[in-house]
Amino acid sequence: MALVLTEEQSMLRDSARGLISDTAPVSHLRHLRDSKDPTGFSKELWHSFAEIGFAGLLVPEEFGGSGLGFMEVGVVMEEIGRTLMPSPFLATSVVATSALNRGGNAAQKSEYLPKISNGSLLATLAIDEGTKHRPLQTNLQAVRAGNGFKLSGAKALVVDGHVADLFIVAARTAGSAGERDGLTLFLVNSKAKGVAIERTIMVDAHNAARIELANVEVNADSVLGEVDQAASLLDGVLDIGRGAVAAEMVGLSEEVFNRTVEYLKSRKQFGKLIGEFQALQHRAAELYIDIEITRAATMKALQALDADVTKAASAIAVAKARAGTTATRAVQEGVQMHGGMGMTDQFDIGFFMKRARVCEELFGDANYHTEQLAQARGY
């Protein structure tokens, strides 16, 4: 398959770009932040997302969705990255939907997927417990009780945690932290007794929460996939999330880069446009090359997901590692080249730096994914 967008994908990009740049430029995020918006995203905009078919992008047509693939997810995520629009798209429409698509039984799918598709249900994956992304270190306990389980433990960086209706919680039903066996995914109603949610106001003004589960009772129907065998399911779902975040970082990197290049062409110092200085030209050129290479690696990874999620791990590791490194570099150069202006809150550049930092931690940073590649290659 060619590493260029098809005509249909280009049309999807154009409509996503139109909608997002018109309704949610960076000032939209700034307004939500400054007004301490209780929801943290625009419900109105989310309804538009549902109407246009984005909320159910990955939902199969039989459940009312668009039934599209991961390249299409990447197209939308890239546009989200350009304006930093806060949206339930990643947590609900990409990650949670993929978990349900891949692990759900018929009853679970028909209960949740239509609601995701029409925008009436928000869902999210609750996985990380420590300071860094380590899926196998999951320690939240799920103990058998009667016909179901009792869940106890805590999760951090639960994206959209304080607005989600449904949590997909990774828990340990056997074994101990670090082991692949003994992991199970549970569907947990966020209103269930024993669930405590703390919205964490994050550096990038996007939604995330810490949640605590104290003897939360769920029945056997709440298990997503097989008991004790969630590791492979989780690998695939996380890789999908990683591919999506990599695409967001490509969009973010390119936008911050475009703004920086425009600044180099308009800002004068020492009687010259600063873009005439070779030191800055070369740094800008290097960054451009970095972004192009990262874009290709990300498209390659999304295509690999479309071909076979279970065989995409190495391509995903390459993409997420590259995207993290490139986005970090893009925002750092962006702030530096904007000089003092880049340090002001009034200017948008800092928003990109903050979002890049969060995207880097989400689903594993560049170090994590570089290590994954080394392990996969056996050295």
Add this chain to the structure above:
Amino acid sequence: MTDSKTSETETADLEQFRTETRAWLEANCPPEMRKPVTSDADVFWGGRNAKFSSEPQRIWFERMRDKGWTVPDWPEEYGGGGLSAAEHKVLRSEIAKMGARPPLSSFGIWMLGPALLKYGTEAQKQEHLPKIAAGLIRWCQGYSEPNAGSDLASLQTRAESDGDDFVITGQKIWTSYANYADWIFCLVRTDPTAKKHDGISFILFDMTSKGVTTKPILLISGYSPFCETFFDNVRVPKSHVVGQINRGWDVAKYLLQHERAMISGMGERGVGRPLGQIAADSVGTDGQGRLDDCMLRAEIASFDVDEAALAACAERALDLAKAGQAHPAFSSAMKYYGTELNKRRYEILMSAGGVDALEWESERSKQGARPRAWLRTKANSIEGGTSEVMLGIVAKRILDLPGA
């Protein structure tokens, strides 16, 4: 391909081509030619004085030549394979999977051929292209001069008009393998009064012409692939000019794009086992099977990420070209990154090799193959335009940053 064909049948045709290609390569590529290139003797350059270093090398070359696959995407009438872009991609990937060596290495294929296909007259194409495809004539490139390296357009070699001929006088430098080449494609100044880029012509002539002499330049690698080349009143017919007289810069620039694409791909050639495993063999592993030098391991892993990403980008660059969406200056971006990455590879190989990689003259080290290759890579970011020139091209032509 006709319009009535659906994309499904195109895909099916391509899959059939893949199956047939794989079978043909499997049946025709000698096992000896499926190993990584380790020394200069493994490379066949063709030319009037060409010698094969082994029987399998000869067989592999002749079979590929007969199929037109020394230049798979050139038209059949000029000795090519006539493959479409999609078929060519399939062939390349099948060759790469097999680890097969290029049957013929040639500046004629990489550089002159594409320029002739675009700018040559029909007579020039018929005269030169089939000989390039068949490896009969070995070409060298007369671009750089002692005072015109990266600032190529300031070249001074003069071609003075004398009836139907030009008379050429001057000096070139860094002429790769000029001492082995049969013909040269050369930039000369045909109008010294015109602006820098406007008085240059692109001309072809035989290296055995009266007045041509060459002198090898010894490099830090202990080899001399490069020469100084001198022209003393060399007489060349005007019909040997490619493109218009005084418009040689257009041809030169077009050709440089191909040269850069070729150099950026250097890392792909002669690649054998993954770096991590090469390093593990010499450095050893710890109890968990990890390379027993955590910093080196991290460096290799980071290299692997970048190399895989660059491979994706090279693939995308071809796909963009095919879709008519490629930026003409993008080869400069690839050249920059590819050559810097290749230097990183050899720094890692030297570090992984430790003391063994320091041996310069010994049987065990194949006469210092690794350190010599390491030193050779240092030229990657100089030849064909330095890394700094590439970044300048990207800044000005792609990013449209203002000129100083």
